[in-house]
Amino acid sequence: MATFLGINLFGLSGQLLVGLINGSFYALLSLGLAIIFGLLRIINFAQGALYMLGAFFAWMALQYMGINYWAALILVPLAVGVVGILMERYLLRPIANEDHLYSLLLTFGLALIMQGVFTQMYGSSGMSYAIPDALKGGTRLPFMYLPNYRAWIIVASLAVCFSTWWMIEKTKLGAYLRAGTENPAMMQAFGINVPLIVTLTFGFGVALAGFAGVMAAPVYSVSPEMGSNILIVVFAIVVIGGMGSIGGAILTGLAMGVVEGLTKYFYPEASTTVIFMVMVIVLLVKPAGLFGKEA
């Protein structure tokens, strides 16, 4: 077994891989939260539930309609996005002018409902979703065994994160989005349909959660509680990174996944709490968050 300075490289790289995978999910979810926050100024407490919804949609699609993983990867985010659009249009918009805390409470209530409905329908034990045939097996690297599906998660998530970043920072649509973040009233005055952009943005941010859900289905068990557990960690990550920048959200997500993975190797007892500890330190040293812009 390969060791270096008394460290078991096999075990370490294994935990690093797990960390990177968790980090990919953190990045996707916090990216969605950051995009939604940018334009709507609200935190979507239902983001975790929508991630769970994505995983369940993928499972249901396979179970009842025979829709395979690859089709689900496209269709499920669309479906979750539609759920998000309906949420924004019919529930969040009527209270958009109230205190933002109400929107937060509303999304929290929706999360409870979604979680409750799926617990009611499928119990809390969790379902398994088979890894697609094309990604079964793995590659043996000199220092570790790399399962193909896990490599795929990292590559695909990074690709989605990066294209989202590129779209927002470099394209005209992204320019609208950034302008809307700065000053929605002014943008409306230029004849751009701001409410439509808001709705689509919410739908897109939520679709990212749905996408993460489909990706997660084969590695984690598909259970009603999967969303709430990850969401609280993602909130801590959002506090660590600050929501000022899209790139910051992605980077912080990945980095925290790696930190968690390393902790799992060196001091397993703290692996569930390390991200919260980092949050405490960041709050003490730089309260606005690592990439935060606000005072």
Place this chain on the structure above:
Amino acid sequence: MKINKLYLALFIFALIAPAALYPVFLMKVLCFALFACAFNLLLGFVGLLSFGHAAFLGTGGYVTGYLMMNAGVTPEIGIICGTIAAGILGAFYGKLAVKREGIYFAMVTLALAQLAFFFYLQAPFTGGEDGMQGVPRGHLFGFIDLSDNISMYYFVLAVFIFGFWMIHRTIHSPFGQVLKAIRENEPRAISLGYNVNDYKWVAFIISAALAGLAGSTKTLVFQLASLTDVHWHMSGEVVLMTLLGGMGTIFGPLLGAGAVVTIQNYLSGGELGNYVSIIMGVIFVVCVLAFRNGIVGEINKFVKKNFGH
């Protein structure tokens, strides 16, 4: 004068209530009402939404439970220690949380509470998933046996009245006036020379300690301290109680706690037991969309409209 009559009526009702209603149910309502009142001090009177108050409820409960079981202290000492422990935790968490505002405040408190949850999950003395079971109620001041539900009830009532009075005093003190000023217009409060973060911090500590008091008392009532009390679900529940009853009102949290506990008790007995979470969610959504002032807030509005000047 009118409000004093209301207090008197409620007090008399509370005194004779055990004759008509199950005392354990009443005690549960009182514990959650105190919890919700403590939470409302922060949300309703300072405008800070804490999504982590379960940490303080649970800390109070665990500390009291531990002392009652292992140190053989009398209940009043156990409760005081639980309250202080929650207050100390609140001092740490509050110091961190008041650095951020609005939704960030909610996220920070939620994450910190999750930290406490994992701590209690792994700590050897909490009994992990099983919790601390069979916590003795003990003898109040060494000679009043609390194992009897009726004497326990009057003790809980006394604790509740004390907590309620503390909150009442806080709100109506000059300190409370500054808190309200911060809620209404923080920049102006700053410009008037108030150190806003310190005021928020002290309010946070008071709120946390009283939540701990509620948790300590609850542990004695049910003779149980468990992870349920520190779970984020519990933090959500207290938000719901306050929202439903009417945030920023004196009696709202009391009424909201009564309503939520009644609903839960009613549902858990019947075949709808599994729907609790869904129904709680629906109440959340309905409250936010149609009913933002809560029960007490709506009554106040109605009274003002029809009987006001």
